[in-house]
Amino acid sequence: MEMWSLWLFLISFLIVSVTTWIYWWRNPSCNGRLPPGSMGLPLIGETFNFLVTSKSIDIHPFIKERMERYGPLFKTSLAGRSVVVSSDPDFNYFVLQQEDKLVELYYMDTFAKLVHKENVNEGGYLHKYLKRVLLSCIGPECLKEKLLSQSEEIINHELHEWTKQSEVEVKAQSAAMTHGFISKILMGCELENSEENLSEYFCSFLQRLLTFPLYIPGTDFYRCIKKQQKVLTLISQLLEERRKSYSQGCNNGDFLGQLVEGMGKEAFLTPEFVSNVIFGLLAATIDTISSAVTLAIKCVLDDPSALQQLTEEHEEILKKREGTNLGLSWEEYKSMTFTHYVIKEALRLASVAPGIFRRVITDIHIDGYTIPKGWILLIIPAALQLNPNIYEDPLTFNPSRWKNMGGISIAKNFVPFGGGNRTCAGAELSKVLMAVLLHVWVTKYRLTRIRGGDVARTPVLEFTNGFFVKVSEKQP
Template identity: 55%
Template sequence: MEMWSVWISIISFIIISATHWIYRWRNPKCIGKLPPGSMGIPFIGETIQFLIPSKSLDVPNFIKKRMTKYGPLFRTSLVGRPVIVSSDPDFNYYLLQQEGKLIERWYMDSFSKLLRHDVTQITSKHGSIHKHLRNLILGHFGPEPLKDKLLPQLESAISQRFQDWSKQPSIEAKSASSAMIFDFTAKILFSYEPEKSGENIGESFTNFLQGLMSIPLNIPGTAFHRCLKNQKKAIKIITETLEERRSNPEIHKGDFLDQIVEDMKKDSFWTEEFAIYMMFGLLLASFETISSTLALTMKFLTDNPSVVQKLTEEHEAILKTRESRDSRLSWKEYKSMTYTHQVVNESLRLASVAPGILRRAITDFQVDGYTIPKGWTIMVVPAAVQLNPNTYKDPLVFDPSRWENMGAVAMAKNFIAFGGGSTSCAGAEFSRALMAVFLHIFVTKYRWTKIKGGDIVRSPALGFGKGFHIQVAEKQG
């Protein structure tokens, strides 16, 4: 009987402890009132529900259901981390202005593992370093270099890629776009020449974002494992290039890496590892989401021939005003593309590729009577803002003309394709210019036909379930 009493006591203690632990998990400590929501089950939280794919451009089902139940601000737990999710335009606008005051940049565990923890920590916590990096990026991808030299380089590179595509039976839009943008941005960053590298790694990075959105398990067969394998290829090339450049000071390519090599001589934070993984991070940021957006734009145009017609008229008008039809695209011509910029904006609005913009609270703060606790992740959901029917009529319809009368204030709060605040994407103008040049060449010199695929899936990143295959051919006459 005594043994039974001991066992009953032990079992009771375990049950009480487990019950208390589960209660604490579901009801986290907070000085104040947490936003409504559910923390799901211990450790896993609501991660499984978050990863369930939906076959629509619309706001992810996970977000939409909880917005309906809890409102525009709710709490959850993803991959073991407490998260506040926001679809409130006013709060999002305010939040993204508070960089370094209430919040700091934050990265998913999978992204941190790919970029190394110290790299993400340095760029998150040290504002001066982030500002320095932003200025470096603007110096190579911003409006001035675009105007001075990048625009004709973009036109040449995209024209060459279209010629290659026209010789193939078909291309898969996302993978082809990824390879094109990867090669171009890698050339600016470290003078990468795929034809000399022995392996064109641009193709390897198709749907890389899908792997980043997965649970970071390095097990063969998983999406994250494929991410790591492809990352190693890029890291190897960047490392070899950096070592060659540092060993041979007389080599000057005028690229981004040249500047880093100079900075490594005077700034202690530029360790070799930091330089390598920072370059990889910039490479990833420069091509992944914009290649998905470009592929989705091809899909939107395929489904909307009237938009293609209007685009073609605008670009043919540009060609007719030139002395020579074969002249290079000028900065003035690029800035004059009124309808094209509307198409780009509409594509960016609909193609909210990443499921969220992540930040972390560096102190407790209040919003609408709720407390956002220090250390919690905050996920701003661009799709919920950019597909809001209260802001955009028929939000799932591809309608570039809606941008004719869109005011600057409305755009600032309801269009966050490039983030917001002081850490908005430094490559925003580069992305817009790339898309505009791509469209210029696409509609004036080529025609295309859908071969197969094109079914849109969020899982949770936006893309095509089975790809989107098209045939590209040169226009005759």
Template identity: 50%
Template sequence: MYGSVWLGVVTLFIAGITHWVYKWRNPKCNGKLPPGSMGLPLIGETIQFFIPSKSLDVPNFIKKRMKKYGPLFCTNLVGRPVVVSSDPDFNYYIFQQEGKLVELWYLDSFAKLVGLDPSSNAATGYVHKYARNLILAYLGTEVLKDKLLYRAEGLIRTRLHDWSKLPAFEIKACLSSMVFDLTAMEVLSDDFKKMGAHFSEKFANILQALFSFPLNIPGTTFRECLKNQKEAKRLIRDLLKERKVSFESCKGDLLDKLVDDAKIEKFLSDEYIVIFVFVILLASFETIPLATTLALKCLTEHPLAMQELIEEHEAILKNKENPNSGISWKEYKSMTFTHQVINETLRLANIVPGILRRAIKDIQVNAGWIILLYPAALQLDPNTFTDPLTFNPWRWKDIGAGVRAKNFMPFGCSSRSCAGAEFTKALMATFLHVLVTNYRLTKIKGGKIARSPSLIFENGFHINISKKHGC
């Protein structure tokens, strides 16, 4: 009798597990989901997604599934059902449905590292518009024209002069420090220097953790980055308290603007302000240095591109009325080949490995599902870009607006496009101008690339720069 009871219990248990696994692998759908696999229960296909790829190419996880299922497929990453899209028309459609059918979304790892509530981490339209306009006011086109381009050039000249005294240096780390200092000056004025010489290091490697499994256990990158995040936010929070109680501490920077607007805007809580400042500093620390480092690596490997870049910038110097004046906005916009180099670098870099949205209404995707738009598959598509893994800035002479709109989105698209796009391009162009007109660059060691899933230089990229004759 007891044997029959236990047999019944075991049978029910196996039936329950089987039913649960079946439901996991075959999620309910009110419409028609794209093909794919939900992977193992709970962890889905997360492990396969995070396996490093030793190339600029589309990672094997995406490539294999595109070949098997097509440009749209479903999966499960970090415990969430996801539809991955490498379809340019579907991606473009999703961007046009911002706030209607989809909303901004972040991976749980990003939300936790930044300090957002993972269950509700999408900014409303009004809040996003406020944040975008504020960033543009301090880092956008008008301020670049007015003063920021001049400030950037001055800092770049100082840092390059210092680096030229070194036998070799790791360029991304040096660029990260430089770009961070420039951004921090606009956001926090010189108060950021009070936070200690190692303040910027709190932001190191966080980009890698943003796209990792959020395991807060000893020994993981995520845990270490979480500790750095808490310390960085504590320092920002202390400065915020100081600004709020002391009129004399006002600097007229972005933080002051937030403090002032908080008297009117209810959503501007202290925690929101701290997160906002943290995210701006984090974005500047990782993305611009990474893209610029890749540009330098590609230029050192393609001497014809380097030579044309040098000729363009030497022509700008030759045509200056005042040879000692800084780069003007007109000169920056005239850098045709430089912009081709920047576009080609951004196409190859795919620094952000995916753009996330959440369906708020049923489309071809259930409401609540995450949509991962995968730019790398578009920007490295051989049907659009001939020989897509080759650095070829000249290809941008013939690329039309239609391709740019649907197959090239380094800064996103539509109303959610990155407010720092012009800041990024202007900073890269200014750095290249000062570098190639004053220095010779030599690769020393490193430069091996991997994706895990974001772009990394495995052993750094070490270079030497020496003053050109007459500079």
């Protein structure tokens, strides 16, 4: 009888404890009223719903359904973190201007573990230092003086190589081209591994990033860690070679070279941290740029009118040029009005980044709700850039819509490169690469669509069955 009473007590205690835990999970403490929404299952939250593949370029169903149910602000839980998702353009614009006052830089736990380790979510001096060094390598002056011409040379070469293939999978080939170009900017040479296609790995990185950070054999995160370790070994070997060269008085001044120079001056520039920074930059650029490039090519091929306008604009550039053997100038790049419309429209539709993450550092009060300190604020670019109240027929590729877009509307509803003082340092480089590729394509080559091109959100942009084209040289 006593044993039965003991078991009854333990079972009752367990039921009460679990029930209490579930209640507190679903009703987090807050000095005010939390936004509407659901925290989902304990620990798991609503992560699986967030990761469901949507066979459309539209706003991911997880976001769209909750926006319709709760409005532009709702709470949820993703991968064990309490999150408030915002699709309110005015609030987003305001909060991104309050960096280090209301919010601070934050990356998902998976990214923190994969990339910058303990330093990834630190802001202030570290972020400003890295951004300053990076802009010295890819900023406006570098773009004008050398990167514009270098990108044209590389893209000319790559598209000529594409003509030798019976068919080209655009995303994969664009990723390989971007990988080579970005690697040379950052490290002075292309990062290679004879056993693996590194550009393909970096392209799958964002997908693997959006998982639970479970280091268990068989999980995507585990496989990602293992591959990351191989890539980091390659970067570390290169770093050691560059440090030896620097000690002998050699430094070519690229991004890695400047970090090597700073290693004796800045305590946070450890070999491990520098290797992870390089890895993070490669991971952040290769997939995003190649996805945007692929979508731009697909959309232009699907729109004969846009292709015609694009071709006429670039042929006019060639006509006005004094010498036929001259490459693109900065002035010509800036003059590409319709081309920049095409780029903006592709970036708007692509919404390549799954979200802009910030950690709340003090309670934020908005519209009667409170977003508690320590919670994660998630801004979804697609929810802004595919908003039918701002963009007529938002899923339609229409470059000409940018003729009449006002500056304030663009600032609040077009955030392909983030916002505030955390705007992506590589924004202009990305646009230059896209513009140059479009220029080389329509003036020298003919692309014929073969198959594929279906897009999905996972929630990152994906081409589910590839996008294959045939490339041939234009006849004079």
